Amino acid sequence: MRYYSTKNRDKTVSFREAVLKGIADDGGLFMPLELPKLSNQFFETIEQLSFPEIAQQVIEKFVEGEVPQKDLENILQDSYYFDAPLKQLDDNLSVLELFHGPTLAFKDFGARFMARVVSYFSRNSNREITILVATSGDTGSAVANGFLGQPGIRVVLLYPSGMVSEIQEKQLTTFDGNVTSLEVKGNFDDCQRLVKTAFQDADLTTKLRLSSANSINIARLLPQTFYYFRAYAQSKKPHGDLVVSVPSGNLGNLTAGLFAREMGLPVIRFIAALNANDVFLKYLRKGVFHSQAAIPTISNAMDVGNPSNFERIRALFQKNHAVIKQIIFSESFSDFRTREAIGEIYSKYGYVMDPHGAVGYLAVQNFPKQEKPASFHGMVLETAHPAKFRTAVEEVLPIKIEMPNRLKKCLVKEKKSIPIPNKFKDFKELLMYI
Numbered sequence: 001m002r003y004y005s006t007k008n009r010d011k012t013v014s015f016r017e018a019v020l021k022g023i024a025d026d027g028g029l030f031m032p033l034e035l036p037k038l039s040n041q042f043f044e045t046i047e048q049l050s051f052p053e054i055a056q057q058v059i060e061k062f063v064e065g066e067v068p069q070k071d072l073e074n075i076l077q078d079s080y081y082f083d084a085p086l087k088q089l090d091d092n093l094s095v096l097e098l099f100h101g102p103t104l105a106f107k108d109f110g111a112r113f114m115a116r117v118v119s120y121f122s123r124n125s126n127r128e129i130t131i132l133v134a135t136s137g138d139t140g141s142a143v144a145n146g147f148l149g150q151p152g153i154r155v156v157l158l159y160p161s162g163m164v165s166e167i168q169e170k171q172l173t174t175f176d177g178n179v180t181s182l183e184v185k186g187n188f189d190d191c192q193r194l195v196k197t198a199f200q201d202a203d204l205t206t207k208l209r210l211s212s213a214n215s216i217n218i219a220r221l222l223p224q225t226f227y228y229f230r231a232y233a234q235s236k237k238p239h240g241d242l243v244v245s246v247p248s249g250n251l252g253n254l255t256a257g258l259f260a261r262e263m264g265l266p267v268i269r270f271i272a273a274l275n276a277n278d279v280f281l282k283y284l285r286k287g288v289f290h291s292q293a294a295i296p297t298i299s300n301a302m303d304v305g306n307p308s309n310f311e312r313i314r315a316l317f318q319k320n321h322a323v324i325k326q327i328i329f330s331e332s333f334s335d336f337r338t339r340e341a342i343g344e345i346y347s348k349y350g351y352v353m354d355p356h357g358a359v360g361y362l363a364v365q366n367f368p369k370q371e372k373p374a375s376f377h378g379m380v381l382e383t384a385h386p387a388k389f390r391t392a393v394e395e396v397l398p399i400k401i402e403m404p405n406r407l408k409k410c411l412v413k414e415k416k417s418i419p420i421p422n423k424f425k426d427f428k429e430l431l432m433y434i
């Protein structure tokens with residue numbers, strides 16, 4: 001498969017190059033030249049396949065000629081020792097739990113695969129790779145966890161000071177070994193800007209072998225298609241008209257869903273479920289895109305004012321606003337409504353949902369009646385374990401949330417981070433000399 005840049009469709013690169021570069025030389029994001037349709041047979045027998053087996057069939061064409069079958073199988077087996085179970089709440093509503101990985105959020109699916117692919121492609125090189133990760137909360141820990149202990153790789157994490165939960169901060173700052181955490185005085189967009197600027201800085205790109213690991217890396221995005229197929233495999237037959245609600249920030253998760261749909265997954269409509277950060281919703285309504293400063297909310301992994309994958313969605317549909325609007329519906333919800341929803345889901349279904357998933361739930365509940373297909377089935381992606389956002393959830397529910405063991409372990413460790421201003425000059429200096 002060849003990959004083009006969203007800024008120039010004519011110049012393409014291999015999968016390897018797209019992964020190791022992270023971002024194209026012209027600053028665009030890599031996109032696969034095509035999204036191969038999966039066979040009918042695949043869909044007919046999908047219930048019998050395990051997660052890694054589904055993944056293998058989905059990803060094959062994207063890595064063809066560059067990762068042999070056997071190596072691919074190893075990478076997938078090693079990445080996915082956990083599953084994405086689908087929980088049926090009632091006949092028309094289900095929840096896809098994406099938090100069973102090591103860092104309790106869906107980003108483990110992309111991060112683990114990417115880490116293994118990057119290591120695979122650099123196994124014969126003696127130059128260390130520096131992975132830069134800007135995180136609004138969950139990305140950093142997932143990526144760092146994926147790369148932990150991998151030889152020849154170091155990870156530099158940037159997170160916005162004071163804008164991630166206490167637990168997230170612990171997860172981001174308690175790594176040993178090849179991970180350095182930078183606490184940036186600014187917001188997520190500042191972190192993202194610092195990373196983007198680093199890639200365009202000649203001194204840095206000469207001295208270091210830089211790669212990115214945000215959802216902008218194509219090796220993080222492609223594996224996020226896997227769980228959409230896995231969800232379909234578990235959904236009740238007949239499948240109904242699936243409407244999938246994706247709690248969205250940087251729009252990576254949604255973009256992967258759109259890829260899956262292009263590959264043949266029968267989803268009628270996607271919902272971009274948003275918190276107060278609603279630039280994408282405004283784009284859908286008005287046809288023009290304006291970024292804005294990120295607004296802090298209780299679903300903070302979605303506090304993004306300039307979602308990078310927007311470019312990919314536009315590229316996927318040849319910038320056709322009408323088509324994009326037809327496939328994606330969007331709605332934005334306040335923290336107040338999000339809290340209400342956490343309470344409602346608990347009292348109605350006895351299900352404990354985190355604030356991100358709750359925004360997804362609200363979006364399904366508010367899907368306009370006149371647009372509902374006859375056999376509507378709403379599927380909400382639960383993107384994080386509620387324990388990760390325990391404070392927000394326990395404020396609403398009359399219960400104490402049990403901490404999973406993998407989370408307890410890092411809570412007792414001491415925070416290790418380097419505070420930096422949001423100026424590129426300081427970031428650059430640090431990168432050159434740490």
Ligand SMILES: *Cc1c(COP(=O)(O)O)cnc(C)c1O
Pocket residue numbers: 105106107137138139215247248249250251252253254301302356383384
């Ligand atoms: C990252 C994240 C999101 C947003 O996903 P995008 O791919 O950035 O749109 C939603 N929920 C949680 C818990 C996350 O960590």
